[in-house]
Amino acid sequence: MVSDTYRREFLKGAGAATAVALAGCSGESGAGGGADGGGDGGTETTGGATAGGTASGTTTITFWPAWGGYYEETFNEMISRFESDHDITVEMSPQGSYTEAQQATFSAAKAGNAPDIAHLGKNSTIIARDTGYFEPIGDIMPDLDTSQYIGPAIGWSEVEDKLWSLPFNNSQILLYYNKNHFRDAGLDPESPPQTFQEVKEYSQTIVDEGVAEKGITWPNVAWWTMSWLSEQRQLLCDKKNGVAGEPTETYLASDAAEAMFDWWINDMSDLYHYPGKDDWGASETAFKEGVASMHMNSSGGLAYLLSGFRDKGIDVGVGRLPTPSTDHGGHSTGGAAVWVTDKDRSDAKQAAIRKFLQRMTGPELQALYFKNTGYFPSHKESITQLEEEGFFGDNPLYDTAFDQLQQWEQAPATQGIFMGTLPRTTDIIINQTDRMWQGKDVNTALNDMKSKADDLLESYERVSY
Amino acid sequence: MDVYQNRLQGAVLLLPTVVVCLAFFYWPAWETIRLSRVRTIGGIQKIPVGWEHFTTLATSGAFQYSVAMSFVFAFIVVAGSMLIALYLSYLINEVSAGQSIYLVAAIFTYALSFAVTANIMDVLFNPTVGLFAEVLTIATGAVGVDFAFDYTTNPLWAWIFATGSTMWKMVGYNVIFMVAALSGIPESINETARLDGVGSLQMIVRVYVPMISPTLAFLAIVNTVNAFFLPFPVVQEISGGPSNTLNIMIYDIWQSYNNSVIGLASAKSLVLFAIIGLLTAFQLLLSDRFAHYGGT
Numbered sequence: 165m166v167s168d169t170y171r172r173e174f175l176k177g178a179g180a181a182t183a184v185a186l187a188g189c190s191g192e193s194g195a196g197g198g199a200d201g202g203g204d205g206g207t208e209t210t211g212g213a214t215a216g217g218t219a220s221g222t223t224t225i226t227f228w229p230a231w232g233g234y235y236e237e238t239f240n241e242m243i244s245r246f247e248s249d250h251d252i253t254v255e256m257s258p259q260g261s262y263t264e265a266q267q268a269t270f271s272a273a274k275a276g277n278a279p280d281i282a283h284l285g286k287n288s289t290i291i292a293r294d295t296g297y298f299e300p301i302g303d304i305m306p307d308l309d310t311s312q313y314i315g316p317a318i319g320w321s322e323v324e325d326k327l328w329s330l331p332f333n334n335s336q337i338l339l340y341y342n343k344n345h346f347r348d349a350g351l352d353p354e355s356p357p358q359t360f361q362e363v364k365e366y367s368q369t370i371v372d373e374g375v376a377e378k379g380i381t382w383p384n385v386a387w388w389t390m391s392w393l394s395e396q397r398q399l400l401c402d403k404k405n406g407v408a409g410e411p412t413e414t415y416l417a418s419d420a421a422e423a424m425f426d427w428w429i430n431d432m433s434d435l436y437h438y439p440g441k442d443d444w445g446a447s448e449t450a451f452k453e454g455v456a457s458m459h460m461n462s463s464g465g466l467a468y469l470l471s472g473f474r475d476k477g478i479d480v481g482v483g484r485l486p487t488p489s490t491d492h493g494g495h496s497t498g499g500a501a502v503w504v505t506d507k508d509r510s511d512a513k514q515a516a517i518r519k520f521l522q523r524m525t526g527p528e529l530q531a532l533y534f535k536n537t538g539y540f541p542s543h544k545e546s547i548t549q550l551e552e553e554g555f556f557g558d559n560p561l562y563d564t565a566f567d568q569l570q571q572w573e574q575a576p577a578t579q580g581i582f583m584g585t586l587p588r589t590t591d592i593i594i595n596q597t598d599r600m601w602q603g604k605d606v607n608t609a610l611n612d613m614k615s616k617a618d619d620l621l622e623s624y625e626r627v628s629y
Numbered sequence: 630m631d632v633y634q635n636r637l638q639g640a641v642l643l644l645p646t647v648v649v650c651l652a653f654f655y656w657p658a659w660e661t662i663r664l665s666r667v668r669t670i671g672g673i674q675k676i677p678v679g680w681e682h683f684t685t686l687a688t689s690g691a692f693q694y695s696v697a698m699s700f701v702f703a704f705i706v707v708a709g710s711m712l713i714a715l716y717l718s719y720l721i722n723e724v725s726a727g728q729s730i731y732l733v734a735a736i737f738t739y740a741l742s743f744a745v746t747a748n749i750m751d752v753l754f755n756p757t758v759g760l761f762a763e764v765l766t767i768a769t770g771a772v773g774v775d776f777a778f779d780y781t782t783n784p785l786w787a788w789i790f791a792t793g794s795t796m797w798k799m800v801g802y803n804v805i806f807m808v809a810a811l812s813g814i815p816e817s818i819n820e821t822a823r824l825d826g827v828g829s830l831q832m833i834v835r836v837y838v839p840m841i842s843p844t845l846a847f848l849a850i851v852n853t854v855n856a857f858f859l860p861f862p863v864v865q866e867i868s869g870g871p872s873n874t875l876n877i878m879i880y881d882i883w884q885s886y887n888n889s890v891i892g893l894a895s896a897k898s899l900v901l902f903a904i905i906g907l908l909t910a911f912q913l914l915l916s917d918r919f920a921h922y923g924g925t
Contacts, residue, residue, distance in 0.1 A: 263887060270889060291889060294670040439757075440781025442868055446757045584670070588888050591873075598872035601782060616691075623685075627670065 230265035232258030302327035319579030329501035333539035335464035345457035356483030367435035381437035382460035386590035406582030466538025494578035682896035703856035714803030739801030787870030846916030
C-alpha cells in the first residue's frame with residue numbers, strides 16, 4: 165500500500181521548498197550581497213586587494229581596472245613602469261566589465277574595503293558621483309591643469325563645475341570594412357562611405373553584386389544613438405545634457421533621433437544584419453564570417469579587432485563613423501575614467517595616489533595605451549609624441565581614427581551625458597530598438613522610449629554637493 | 630521520552646542552526662524590508678520614502694508585465710516538465726532491460742547546475758555559432774523551409790529557448806521522484822489493470838496518477854517555487870531576450886540590483902516573496918484536498 169510515509173515525506177519536502185523560496189528571496193536582495201547563483205553580477209571583492217600597509221617603507225595603493233583579458237598585459241606594463249620610478253607598489257585586481265566594475269566597487273565601498281582607485285565606465289559618472297563613495301579629483305589635486313587633457317576626454321569628468329574623475333581610456337565608433345568585398349563589388353577600397361546615404365548605396369551594391377548577404381552590421385548598443393545625436397548637435401536631455409544641473413526631460417523623440425532611427429530601421433532594413441541587442445560578439449562574428457562587408461565597433465578594440473580580422477584573411481580598412489550628413493558635430497566619447505574613493509589615508513598614500521594618477525593619465529603611458537589598444541589618449545602631449553615618433557605614418561588605420569577625433573567640437577552635446585539613470589536609459593533605448601526590429605513603428609517606439617526615459621528621470625534625485 | 634539529556638544540551642545542539650538562520654535568513658530578510666522603504670543611490674545615500682516603492686510597483690506597467698510573465702513562465706515549465714517526466718517515468722518503469730541506463734539518461738540533467746545548463750544550451754543553439762542551430766537550419770532547409778532558430782531577435786524563439794532549457798533541466802529531478810513512486814505501486818494493481826485490458830494512456834491517467842498523487846503534489850509545489858527562481862541563469866544568458874520579453878521577476882530584480890536601485894529591488898523581491906508564500910500555501914491547501922495518501 166501507499167503508506168503514510170508519503171505524507172510525511174511530502175510535508176517535509178514542502179517545508180524545504182518554502183525554505184528554498186525564502187532563502188532565494190533574501191539572498192537576492194540582501195544588503196550588498198551578490199546576485200545569486202550563475203549571475204555574473206556579484207563578483208564583489210574580487211581578489212583580496214585591500215592591503216594598505218607601509219611595511220617596508222613602501223606605500224601600497226590598490227587599483228581595480230574595469231577589465232583584464234586582452235588589456236591586462238598593458239596595465240601590467242604601465243604599472244611596472246610607474247613602480248620602477250617610485251617607491252610605491254600598485255596592487256591591481258581587474259574586473260570583468262564596466263557593469264561588474266561598478267557593481268564590485270560599490271559593494272566593496274559599502275563594506276568598507278574599496279580600492280583606492282576605481283576604473284568606471286563614463287556612463288556611470290552621475291551614479292558614482294551620487295553614491296558618496298568618491299572624493300572629487302578637484303579636491304585631491306586642486307592645482308591640476310585640466311587643459312592638458314583633450315576636450316573629448318575630459319568632458320565626461322566635470323559635472324556642475326566640479327572635477328570628479330580623470331579620463332583614462334577614450335573611444336569612438338569606427339567603421340571597419342572588408343576591402344576584398346569592396347573590390348569584388350566594384351567599390352573603391354580606399355574610400356569607405358561617410359554618410360548614411362553612402363552607407364545605403366554601398367550596401368545596396370554589395371548585396372546586388374552578391375558579395376555578401378548584407379552590407380553592414382553593428383551591435384544594438386545605445387552608444388550609436390548617443391553618437392548620432394551628438395553628431396547632429398542634438399542634446400540627449402535638457403540642462404545641457406545634465407552638465408548644468410539635474411535633467412528632467414530626454415530628447416529621444418526629437419527630429420534628430422527620428423532621422424537616425426528612420427534610416428536604420430526603414431532605409432537599411434534589408435541591407436543591415438541585425439545581431440540582436442547588446443551583442444558585440446555576434447556583430448563582430450557576422451563581419452568576420454563575411455555575412456556583412458562593413459562593421460562598426462569601438463576604436464578601443466582597434467588593436468585586437470584588426471589582428472582578429474587579419475587572421476581571418478580579411479584585408480581590413482578603417483573609416484570614420486558614417487553620419488547623417490557631412491556636417492559633423494562630434495561623436496559622443498566612450499570609455500572610462502579613474503576615480504578615487506573617499507577614505508582616510510596617510511599623507512604618503514594620498515601623495516602616491518596623486519603620482520599614480522598623473523602618470524597613468526600622463527603623456528607617456530597614455531601614448532602606450534593608445535598603441536596597444538586603440539583607446540585614444542587623454543593627454544595632449546601624447547599626441548605630439550606619437551606624431552614625432554611617426555606612429556601615424558606607420559599605422560594609417562590609427563590615423564583615420566585620429567582624424568575623426570580631430571573633428572570633435574566642444575559643445576554640450578559632445579561633452580558627455582549626465583543622467584543618474586543613464587545605465588537604465590540605455591537599456592530602454594536598446595529594448596525599444598529591439599522592438600523596432602520586431603516591427604514596431606519608429607515613431608511609436610521613440611515616443612515610448614522618451615516617456616519611459618522621462619519617467620526614470622523623474623524617479624531620480626541628484627545629490628547636491 | 631526526552632531526546633536530549635537536558636535542556637542545555639538541546640540548546641547547544643540547536644545553536645548552530647539558530648545562528649545560521651539568524652545570520653543568513655532573518656537578518657537579510659529584515660534588511661530587505663528596511664531597504665524597501667528607502668531610495669538608495671549606490672548605497673550610502675538613503676532617502677526614506679515610506680511605501681512609495683510599492684505604490685510605484687502597483688501602478689507600473691513594466692512590473693505588472695514582469696509578474697504576469699513570471700506566472701506564464703512558471704506554468705509552462707512546471708506543466709511541461711512534469712508531463713514529460715511522467716511519460717518518461719512510465720516508460721522507464723515499463724521497460725525490462727537496461728532500466729538503469731535509461732534512468733541515468735533521464736535524470737543526469739539534475740546533476741547540472743542551472744548556470745551550466747544555460748551555457749550548454751547557448752553554445753548548442755546560439756544563432757551565430759551554435760552547432761544545433763546550424764543543424765536545424767540545414768535540416769529545415771533540406772525540406773525547403775527557410776528557418777533560423779534566432780532567439781536573439783525573435784521573442785517567440787527566445788521563449789521556446791528559455792522554457793525549453795529550463796524544462797530540460799527540471800525533467801531529471803521529476804523523473805527521480807516519479808520513478809521511485811511508480812516502483813512503489815504494488816504489482817497486483819498492474820496485473821489487474823492489464824488483465825482488464827487497460828491501455829497505456831488509460832493506465833497513466835486512471836491508475837498511476839491517482840496512485841502517486843502525493844508525489845505529484847509535492848513536485849508541483851517544489852517545481853513552482855523553483856520555476857520562479859532557478860531559470861535566472863538561462864534568462865540572463867540571453868539578456869532577457871529580445872526587447873526584454875523574458876523579463877521575469879527574478880531577472881527584473883537582478884537588473885534593478887545591478888543598476889544600483891537597491892531600494893526598488895528590495896521592494897520587488899518582497900513582492901516575489903509574498904507571491905511564493907501565497908502560492909505555496911494555496912498549493913498545500915489544494916493538494917490536501919485532492920492528493921490521495923491512502924488509508925482514511
